[in-house]
Amino acid sequence: MTSIIALFNQSGGVGKSTLTMNLGYSLMKKKKKVLLLDLDPQASLTTFMGIEPYDLEKTIYNTIIDEEDLPIHRQIHLMDLVPSNINLSGAEIELVSALMRELRLKEAIDPYLSKYDFILIDCPPSLGILSIISLVAATHLLVPIQCQFKAFQGTDLLLNTVARLRKSVNKNLAFAGFIPTMYDGRTAQESRTYEAIKEQLSPLATVFEPIPRSIAFADATEKRVPLAVYKPKHPAVKILNQISQQLIKL
Numbered sequence: 478m479t480s481i482i483a484l485f486n487q488s489g490g491v492g493k494s495t496l497t498m499n500l501g502y503s504l505m506k507k508k509k510k511v512l513l514l515d516l517d518p519q520a521s522l523t524t525f526m527g528i529e530p531y532d533l534e535k536t537i538y539n540t541i542i543d544e545e546d547l548p549i550h551r552q553i554h555l556m557d558l559v560p561s562n563i564n565l566s567g568a569e570i571e572l573v574s575a576l577m578r579e580l581r582l583k584e585a586i587d588p589y590l591s592k593y594d595f596i597l598i599d600c601p602p603s604l605g606i607l608s609i610i611s612l613v614a615a616t617h618l619l620v621p622i623q624c625q626f627k628a629f630q631g632t633d634l635l636l637n638t639v640a641r642l643r644k645s646v647n648k649n650l651a652f653a654g655f656i657p658t659m660y661d662g663r664t665a666q667e668s669r670t671y672e673a674i675k676e677q678l679s680p681l682a683t684v685f686e687p688i689p690r691s692i693a694f695a696d697a698t699e700k701r702v703p704l705a706v707y708k709p710k711h712p713a714v715k716i717l718n719q720i721s722q723q724l725i726k727l
């Protein structure tokens with residue numbers, strides 16, 4: 478069965494897009510067939526994967542709104558990608574009145590399930606309809622979370638949204654886990670928050686080992702490559718591989 482994993486947190490800049498690309502790459506290295514879906518009008522994932530969003534004729538927008546086939550760009554770092562661009566911001570409004578709108582993404586990816594072991598969805602930083610259709614399409618939810626007090630506070634809102642979806646449109650949505658990101662264990666506040674995250678969230682799902690804060694992530698994306706290609710020996714690569722190993726066991 479295909480694991481469809483939504484990387485979601487309504488907080489901005491927590492590392493969702495970076496993780497989507499790097500976990501996808503790690504899964505690919507473990508011989509899994511991986512499709513990445515960019516559901517964010519900002520198109521960070523599309524850019525990180527080396528595709529210029531503005532030039533694109535077809536994006537995930539055409540699939541969600543016009544019910545066209547997925548415009549798949551094949552074999553970028555040996556992964557497949559469905560890109561996004563700014564047109565997708567219009568979908569938020571256009572979907573307001575659409576029939577069965579919650580199912581738009583789920584139904585669009587159904588025909589592709591036999592081709593992939595993993596579909597990773599990079600959600601936008603909002604609780605709007607694009608995140609909702611992603612969470613309805615997903616089998617699992619993976620939550621990147623920063624070890625800062627403000628970020629931690631936002632998890633209540635996130636958990637409420639998930640609870641609502643589980644009661645209505647996606648009863649089977651499961652947690653794949655929480656990934657503390659951009660972690661700097663030398664600062665007292667971050668290590669305190671990390672302890673609090675473990676204590677409060679581990680009853681719900683796995684809290685993975687933190688991804689360290691490192692400029693190498695930004696350097697790798699600037700070069701449009703996964704960290705494991707840019708710096709194979711970087712300590713975060715080992716952590717990414719451990720997380721992807723757990724994802725395979727879902």
Ligand SMILES: Nc1ncnc2c1ncn2[C@@H]1O[C@H](COP(=O)(O)OP(=O)(O)OP(=O)(O)O)[C@@H](O)[C@H]1O
Nearest residue numbers: 489490491492493494495602659689690691694695
């Ligand atoms: N572990 C890390 N250490 C340091 N910087 C990181 C790390 N992970 C990601 N970054 C950088 O932080 C910035 C935000 O990352 P990213 O775009 O992946 O977050 P996001 O959650 O997808 O953001 P948005 O909410 O805007 O979609 C990027 O510049 C990225 O290179």
Ligand SMILES: [Mg+2]
Nearest residue numbers: 493494517521
């Ligand atoms: Mg992003």
